Amino acid sequence: xxxxxxxxxxxxxxxxxxxxxxxxxxxxxxxxxxxxxxxxxxxxxxxxxxxxxxxxxxxxxxxxxxxxxxxxxxxxxxxxxxxxxxxxxxxxxxxxxxxxxxxxxxxxxxxxxxxxxxxxxxxxxxxxxxxxxxxxxxxxxxxxxxxxxxxxxxxxxxxxxxxxxxxxxxxxxx
Amino acid sequence: xxxxxxxxxxxxxxxxxxxxxxxxxxxxxxxxxxxxxxxxxxxxxxxxxxxxxxxxxxxxxxxxxxxxxxxxxxxxxxxxxxxxxxxxxxxxxxxxxxxxxxxxxxxxxxxxxxxxxxxxxxxxxxxxxxxxxxxxxxxxxxxxxxxxxxxxxxxxxxxxxxxxxxxxxxxxxxxxxxxxxxxxxxxxxxxxxxxxxxxxxxxxxxxxxxxxxxxxxxxxxxxxxxxxxxxxxxxxxxxxxxxxxxxxxxxxxxxxxxxxxxxxxxxxxxxxxxxxxxxxxxxxxxxxxxxxxxxxxxxxxxxxxxxxxxxxxxxxxxxxxxxxxxxxxxxxxxxxxxxxxxxxxxxxxxxxxxxxxxxxxxxxxxxxxxxxxxxxxxxxxxxxxxxxxxxxxxxxxxxxxxxxxxxxxxxxxxxxxxxxxxxxxxxxxxxxxxxxxxxxxxxxxxxxxxxxxxxxxxxxxxxxxxxxxxxxxxxxxxxxxxxxxxxxxxxxxxxxxxxxxxxxxxxxxxxxxxxxxxxxxxxxxxxxxxxxxxxxxxxxxxxxxxxxxxxxxxxxxxxxxxxxxxxxxxxxxxxxxxxxxxxxxxxxxxxxxxxxxxxxxxxxxxxxxxxxxxxxxxxxxxxxxx
Amino acid sequence: xxxxxxxxxxxxxxxxxxxxxxxxxxxxxxxxxxxxxxxxxxxxxxxxxxxxxxxxxxxxxxxxxxxxxxxxxxxxxxxxxxxxxxxxxxxxxxxxxxxxxxxxxxxxxxxxxxxxxxxxxxxxx
Numbered sequence: 001x002x003x004x005x006x007x008x009x010x011x012x013x014x015x016x017x018x019x020x021x022x023x024x025x026x027x028x029x030x031x032x033x034x035x036x037x038x039x040x041x042x043x044x045x046x047x048x049x050x051x052x053x054x055x056x057x058x059x060x061x062x063x064x065x066x067x068x069x070x071x072x073x074x075x076x077x078x079x080x081x082x083x084x085x086x087x088x089x090x091x092x093x094x095x096x097x098x099x100x101x102x103x104x105x106x107x108x109x110x111x112x113x114x115x116x117x118x119x120x121x122x123x124x125x126x127x128x129x130x131x132x133x134x135x136x137x138x139x140x141x142x143x144x145x146x147x148x149x150x151x152x153x154x155x156x157x158x159x160x161x162x163x164x165x166x167x168x169x170x171x172x173x174x
Numbered sequence: 175x176x177x178x179x180x181x182x183x184x185x186x187x188x189x190x191x192x193x194x195x196x197x198x199x200x201x202x203x204x205x206x207x208x209x210x211x212x213x214x215x216x217x218x219x220x221x222x223x224x225x226x227x228x229x230x231x232x233x234x235x236x237x238x239x240x241x242x243x244x245x246x247x248x249x250x251x252x253x254x255x256x257x258x259x260x261x262x263x264x265x266x267x268x269x270x271x272x273x274x275x276x277x278x279x280x281x282x283x284x285x286x287x288x289x290x291x292x293x294x295x296x297x298x299x300x301x302x303x304x305x306x307x308x309x310x311x312x313x314x315x316x317x318x319x320x321x322x323x324x325x326x327x328x329x330x331x332x333x334x335x336x337x338x339x340x341x342x343x344x345x346x347x348x349x350x351x352x353x354x355x356x357x358x359x360x361x362x363x364x365x366x367x368x369x370x371x372x373x374x375x376x377x378x379x380x381x382x383x384x385x386x387x388x389x390x391x392x393x394x395x396x397x398x399x400x401x402x403x404x405x406x407x408x409x410x411x412x413x414x415x416x417x418x419x420x421x422x423x424x425x426x427x428x429x430x431x432x433x434x435x436x437x438x439x440x441x442x443x444x445x446x447x448x449x450x451x452x453x454x455x456x457x458x459x460x461x462x463x464x465x466x467x468x469x470x471x472x473x474x475x476x477x478x479x480x481x482x483x484x485x486x487x488x489x490x491x492x493x494x495x496x497x498x499x500x501x502x503x504x505x506x507x508x509x510x511x512x513x514x515x516x517x518x519x520x521x522x523x524x525x526x527x528x529x530x531x532x533x534x535x536x537x538x539x540x541x542x543x544x545x546x547x548x549x550x551x552x553x554x555x556x557x558x559x560x561x562x563x564x565x566x567x568x569x570x571x572x573x574x575x576x577x578x579x580x581x582x583x584x585x586x587x588x589x590x591x592x593x594x595x596x597x598x599x600x601x602x603x604x605x606x607x608x609x610x611x612x613x614x615x616x617x618x619x620x621x622x623x624x625x626x627x628x629x630x631x632x633x634x635x636x637x638x639x640x641x642x643x644x645x646x647x648x649x650x651x652x653x654x655x656x657x658x659x660x661x662x663x664x665x666x667x668x669x670x671x672x673x674x675x676x677x678x679x680x681x682x683x684x685x686x687x688x689x690x691x692x693x694x695x696x697x698x699x700x701x702x703x704x705x706x707x708x709x710x711x712x713x714x715x716x717x718x719x720x721x722x723x724x725x726x727x728x729x730x731x732x733x734x735x736x737x738x739x740x741x742x743x744x745x746x747x748x749x750x751x752x753x754x755x756x757x758x759x760x761x762x763x764x765x766x767x768x769x770x771x772x773x774x775x776x777x778x779x780x781x782x783x784x785x786x787x788x789x790x791x792x793x794x795x796x797x798x799x800x
Numbered sequence: 801x802x803x804x805x806x807x808x809x810x811x812x813x814x815x816x817x818x819x820x821x822x823x824x825x826x827x828x829x830x831x832x833x834x835x836x837x838x839x840x841x842x843x844x845x846x847x848x849x850x851x852x853x854x855x856x857x858x859x860x861x862x863x864x865x866x867x868x869x870x871x872x873x874x875x876x877x878x879x880x881x882x883x884x885x886x887x888x889x890x891x892x893x894x895x896x897x898x899x900x901x902x903x904x905x906x907x908x909x910x911x912x913x914x915x916x917x918x919x920x921x922x923x924x925x
Contacts, residue, residue, distance in 0.1 A: 025485040130854035137879035409846040528908040536901040558886025568815030759848035
């Protein structure tokens, strides 16, 4: 009797494990931080790129219905391709404000970048050593975070914003 | 042309394997006591053609015959000759062909070296082994065929990955495969033993040599992989508890347990059921490891280019193997009575198995848990070195004590006189440990215990060597050398861990970094154009203030053009007393370079001790033949 | 016999907790325990990536502020999830992970104990 139970247990365990392996094959290996969605952003102190006396903090973002925080850099090629979507967002929807954070860049290059491609940002801050990006759970450039007036993260976009994500953002802010 | 030859040979081998299975089944039913000559002939042909198919692939690589997709993807005309050959098995499809070769060779060797054993047992072994072979042949032909051709024939190949062009990396896979795949033969033998009822001492005798061979090569393969990682990967470490490394460790624990249990089975004709379980488990673990590594289910530095279809095939193969093993085992196993006195050698060997199974289960759980958690709950966690170190290291201490005193006990029953010697040596070990502690630097309680246990094992081994020489017996020597190697390995890893100096800092050209006893001067940066890469060489002057020695270290950043890769070559100065290790990488968009400096005492002794463990095994193989 | 079992289990507990409490406040150990998110299986200590460099800066800052190792891990986990720390947490999720190996160890010990005891019993009879 005891033997039969043991056999059933072993067989079930083996079948279960093999099924898990099979399912595991279909899963995506790459890790992303989608788990951040639903949590609030932390306190931060962001200094304006041109003026060290000007800064914003998380309190300032509570005034906006929606804020898109976009990490960009002049040396980042995909940042160029997503830039037109950022410009379009500001014109399409008055509820979204965009905060740009210039990541590990030189002030001169960033300003040239914005002069060349246009400035969609309500505020451009600098993150020269990259430490601020860690506060936002960033690990690649470009990366964008959409938050509401409660500072809750409602969307995370890793990599350049493309057409699909652009439309998703618009849907979320209706 | 090669493509056709290759595929034809593989199909021929498949036909031969099927013929062998058929002929063997027929031969089973006859009452003659000898195996029919046909089977020997078929096996010899099978081995020959399998080897030829492998040579065909090698020729394809040597000639840079890009009509074969496999050669196109993994080779290049500019590759040095030696690495062209090594490229044959450095990819998935080619390594699969090597697996099949080893399966076939072991099948043939087992057949011809086991004349004295039961006919039915040998025939069943042959049948099951060839079923395994057929399974791999189907996998090769249908999914991972190294002989697939491409048209139009490309002019140049893709495969010039510089990281793969290294002598240690060239021999590391074949060594490991002899271990991984060699254990197939005693999987088949175990199944055959269950079916035919041929068990006990005689069964142990038949598989003994094969277990030892697979153990030696598995051990050597793992060590060579570690040495390669240390010298080539630029991180100063040699074991990362990376999933691929763990996959090679799983069979190793099982084979070690099996090797020890076989001694008991042969000597006392007991533990047969447990030996069978181990024999079946080893190859199952090998194939599980292969599945984990090649299917893409894991995220690791080592993974081959992954492909889910491969995963499905291997999973299917693994499932069939496990189910057949389980079914046969449950149908045929018999309950055994075991007589184990506490103070006997067989109980200590049982304890060895206990620890090996514990380590095995720990590593297995560490690998599988994240996968299960992800599939079942969608939560991704990492299980890395801290987990394995925390669980395993404390238990290595009692293991070493058991390793030292276990062999002292005789079979069946032993006296208490042994205890006196043990007590003396423990005191000796404690004294030596206190000496190190007092003169070289304080460390934690756990480290004290590790050193005491390791020194205890080392002292015991030395006293055993002296006793062996006095008595002029040789048969104990392999065990003593391997156990001594293990004790030394733990000891030197402990010393290395406790007394290593590691620093991580950023430096610009011309700057100096001052540390406790060292001063590192970033003197200049040179560039050099080589045949297939451009090197950025950092010239560093290292001053050791304790003995006023100056050394030059020259780490490199290599920029390869074909394919475009960046590698970091560490500057490593290996001496008998310590290693100096320096790597440099550039910080993006800055003049700064990130420097990692390490001073590692007795690093080379870690390799020497590890090789000693394998050496013991090899010596035992040679001794037996005499 | 029972005393030996008690000693063995308390040894495991003491040795394991001793090991885990070692190496507090060592910067490099923290780097080694953090996973590089943009690399294939490398730690922050081993990685040469940009991301690793940034994380190192943040960890250095937190160290200077006086945060403990656990606090740093908690902070990074809140930003990047549990994946970023190589040592799995002692949480409900990971209970089986930490428990099973020791369960196997104890179970194996019991089997050996049972075998030896039965032998003694048989010998006496």
